[in-house]
Amino acid sequence: MPKSLNHTLLLSVPIIGMIWIAAFLVFPTYTPMSPTMTAADVAAFYGNPANATRVQFSMIVFNWFEIGMVGLYATIAMQMQRMSHGGGPLAWVYMAVTLGGACMFAAANLFWIVAAYRPDRAPEAIQLLSDMGWVCFTVPTGFLIGQAVTLAFAVFLDDRGDPVFGRWVGYLNVVAAIAWIPAAFGALYTTGPLAWDGWITFHLRIWTFAIYNIAMFIAAWNARHRLDKPSVAE
Amino acid sequence: MTGAVPPIPSGWFAKMAWHLRHNPKADLWVAWFSIPIAYNIMGIVYFTITHMMPPPDATKNHAQIVEFFTKFGFEIRLGFGIMLVSLAFLVWANDLIGWLIMKMDIPHVKAWGYAYMIAMCGGGFTGAYMSAFTMSVASMRPDRDPAMLEVLYDLTYISFDGTMGFFLFGSLIWTYTILADKSRLFPKWFGYTCIWNFTTEFLVSPAVIVHSGPFSWNGTIAFWIDTVVYILWQIVYVFMLYYAVKRVDPPQDRFRLKRIARLTGQLTPHPA
Secondary structure, eight states: HHHHGTTTTHHHHHHHHHHHHHHHHHHOOOOOOTTTTTTTHHHHHSSSHHHHHHHHHHHHHHHHHTTTTHHHHHHHHHHTTSTTTTTTHHHHHHHHHHHHHHHHHHHHHHHHHHHOOOTTTHHHHHHHHHHHHHHHHTTTHHHHHHHHHHHHHHHHHHHHHSOOOOOHHHHHHHHHHHHTTTTTTTTTTSSTTTSSSSSSIIIIIHHHHHHHHHHHHHHHHTTGGGGGGTTTTT | OOOSSSOSSSSHHHHHHHHHHHHHTHHHHHHHHHHHHHHHHHHHHHIISSSSSHHHHHHHHHHHHHHHHHHHHHHHHHHHHHHHHHHTTTHHHHHHHHHHTTSSSSTTTTHHHHHHHHHHHHHHIIIIIHHHHHHHHHHHHHOOHHHHHHHHHHHHHHHHHTHHHHHHHHHHHHHHHHHSSOOOOOOHHHHHHHHHHHHHHTTTGGGTTOSSSSSSSSSIIIIIIHHHHHEEEEEEEEHHHHHHHSOOOOOOOHHHHHHHHHHTTTSOOOOO
C-alpha cells in the first residue's frame, strides 16, 4: 500500500468537517428557531417549501456524514492506549461516549426530517417533533463532557518524559467540558441566554465544538507517527 | 526526581493527589468512585428533583397529565439537566466492569468484556436519555395539546421499561462470566445475586401492556419490588467492585510495570 494512504482515516476528518459546515449552512436558519414560536409559526416554517427543501438537504447530508468524525475519535482512543494508563478502561470509555453523542445527533436529525416530511400534519404535532429535534440537538452535551473529561484525565495521568499529547490538550479538554455544561440545561428556559437559541447554549457550544475538533485534529496529526508503534494495551 | 516516590502524605487532598500521581490503578479507582457518585446523582434526580419516581399512575386522564407536567415542569427540566451532565460518567462504571471481565479466566474473555460494555452503554443511551428528552419536551410546554402530552408521558415510562433488553443482556453476560470465571475475581455468590437482577428485567415487560395492577409501570412488582432488588444489588455491587479492583493485577503494560517498580524504589522515573 502506498505510504501516502497511512493516514487516510485522519485525513478524512478535515474533509468531513467541511461537509459538516456546508450542511450546517444549508439549514434554513443559522441560529436555531426560537423556542417561543407558536405551533402555527413552526408549522408554517416547515410548510414553506423553500425551508422544507433546505431542511431535507441539510439532514440528508448530515445523515451521511454524522458519524464521519469517528475517525478522529478512534485515532485519539488508539493514542490513549499509548499513554501511561493505556492498559485500563479509559480508551473504551472515550469510544463509547463518542458513539453516544453521534446517536443523539442522529435522533435530532430524525425528528427534524420527520417534521418536514408531512407539512399537512397538525401544527401541534409538527411543533412537538421540532421541539424534540432541538432538545435532542441541544441538551445531550453530557457525552461531549464525558469525552473531554475522560481525555483530560488520561492526558494528565500520562506522566512519562515523552507524553503522547502535550499538557495543553488536557487543559483544552477541561475548558471545553466547562463550556459545554450550561447547554445541558438548554430545556430550562424558552428565552434568554440559556434557551436553546441563546448564546450560552448555542454559540458557546457550537464554537467550542468547532475549535475543539480543530485543536484535537492538530494534536492527533502531530502524534500520528506514534501509531506505528505497538500500543501498550496489546 | 530520582529513586522511590515520596511516602503517602496524611491530608485528604494530598493523599488523593498522591494516588493520582503514583497509584498504578489510579484510573480504575477514579472509575470506581464514579459509580456511587453518578448513581446517587441519578437517584436524587429521579426521586427528589424531578418527581419522576416513584412513577405516577398509568391511568391518569388528560387533565391529570397536564397537571403533572405543569406542577413539576421546572424541576423536571432542572433535574434532567443535572442528570445529563453526569450520566456519561456511568460509562466509566460500565467500562470498568467490562474491563474487569476481560481480566477473568474464561475462553474468549475479551469478547465477553466488549459485549458487556456495548450492551450497557446502549441501555444507558436508550433507557435513560429517551426519558430525559420526552420529559423535558413535555414540561417545556404544558399548554400543548393534552393528547401530545399523553404521548410523551407514555413514551417516558415505557421507554424506561421497554428498553430493558440491553440491561438484561448486560446482567446476563456479567452473571455468566462471574460463574464461569476460574480466577474468582468476583465471589460466586455475587454471581447468583446477579440472577435476581436480570430476573427483574423480565418482570417489567408486562408494564408495556397493562395499565394497572402489580405489573403496571408503577405496580408493586414491576416498580417497587424490582427497584428494591435493584438498589440492594447495586449496593452489593459497589462493594464487590471495590474488592475486585483491589484484587485485580494492575493493567499489564510497560509503563505500569515501571510505575510499580518506582513505588518500590527500584527504578528511576520517566524511562523513555
